[in-house]
Amino acid sequence: MSFRSIEQLLRRNSKIKISQSIANGIHDQKEEQSVQTLRESLLASNQLPEKFDDHHVLLRFLRMRGFNIIKAKEMFLNMLKWREDCAVDTIAKDFKFEEFDALKRCYPHGFHGVDRFGRPLYIERIGSVDLSKLMQVTSIDRYIKYHISEQEKTLSLRYPACSLAAKKHISSTTAILDVKGLGMNNFSKAAREMFIEIQKIDSNYYPETLHQLYIINAGSGFRALWKVLKAFMEARTLKKIQVLGTNYLSTVLEAVEPSNLPEFLGGTCTCSATGGCLLQDKGPWTDAGIIRASKVRSLQQDM
Numbered sequence: 312m313s314f315r316s317i318e319q320l321l322r323r324n325s326k327i328k329i330s331q332s333i334a335n336g337i338h339d340q341k342e343e344q345s346v347q348t349l350r351e352s353l354l355a356s357n358q359l360p361e362k363f364d365d366h367h368v369l370l371r372f373l374r375m376r377g378f379n380i381i382k383a384k385e386m387f388l389n390m391l392k393w394r395e396d397c398a399v400d401t402i403a404k405d406f407k408f409e410e411f412d413a414l415k416r417c418y419p420h421g422f423h424g425v426d427r428f429g430r431p432l433y434i435e436r437i438g439s440v441d442l443s444k445l446m447q448v449t450s451i452d453r454y455i456k457y458h459i460s461e462q463e464k465t466l467s468l469r470y471p472a473c474s475l476a477a478k479k480h481i482s483s484t485t486a487i488l489d490v491k492g493l494g495m496n497n498f499s500k501a502a503r504e505m506f507i508e509i510q511k512i513d514s515n516y517y518p519e520t521l522h523q524l525y526i527i528n529a530g531s532g533f534r535a536l537w538k539v540l541k542a543f544m545e546a547r548t549l550k551k552i553q554v555l556g557t558n559y560l561s562t563v564l565e566a567v568e569p570s571n572l573p574e575f576l577g578g579t580c581t582c583s584a585t586g587g588c589l590l591q592d593k594g595p596w597t598d599a600g601i602i603r604a605s606k607v608r609s610l611q612q613d614m
């Protein structure tokens with residue numbers, strides 16, 4: 312089965328099964344009212360594409376703007392404009408990141424299983440990045456396109472698959488950022504600019520998709536750098552970030568089962584069959600059982 316058909320299947324399934332049965336059951340009355348008001352306002356000005364006409368999408372924008380309808384609408388419209396200007400749908404559909412393997416070698420990162428709630432777990436070993444190598448294998452512009460295509464894949468495939476696996480609505484990610492060895496000296500101006508650009512994209516156009524971020528192995532060098540980076544981040548995002556030193560494991564294990572945590576971070580997973588945990592994109596979104604289950608369900612719905 313192709314990636315596209317799995318995605319369609321899951322999207323269809325998520326629309327019917329998850330959005331309606333699981334998520335609809337737990338809508339908060341007040342939230343529901345705000346979502347309706349925002350929805351009607353967008354519909355009245357003909358600014359709500361079908362693709363985004365979804366309770367949880369609108370709710371993310373409302374939450375990010377403290378349920379201020381005018382501000383949430385402005386943010387939503389900025390997102391639509393950005394998608395148009397940057398041709399995000401085309402990036403999601405057609406962008407080919409041929410340097411993927413080379414990038415992974417000098418910049419270890421990737422999705423790896425789920426947290427205890429069922430959200431996708433994302434791990435990045437930014438302290439191990441070989442920056443000069445990274446700039447040789449790709450460019451900032453292409454890296455940003457790759458980041459956008461991954462964000463789109465998370466929305467259209469990873470969250471629906473995780474929702475199906477956990478049998479509850481999932482629309483945010485738990486992340487671990489290993490900053491071992493990272494400080495002002497080895498985080499160049501170009502790297503800082505890239506970080507800030509990505510931060511901007513994530514918080515402006517994919518609001519509230521971060522559930523919790525654990526920054527681990529933070530030493531004094533990183534803490535100095537963190538003071539600079541913090542200035543570019545939204546207060547709401549900062550609240551979801553915990554900066555931990557080398558004694559991070561017990562805190563992280565509260566959120567993640569050891570079997571979902573790679574051995575190099577203190578968990579038990581090695582993904583030995585595929586050459587390492589960050590190479591595999593392991594999770595419900597690549598699990599044959601979940602895909603089979605979604606197929607059976609969608610067949611039942613057709614009957």
Ligand SMILES: [Zn+2]
Nearest residue numbers: 580581582588
């Ligand atoms: Zn693994």
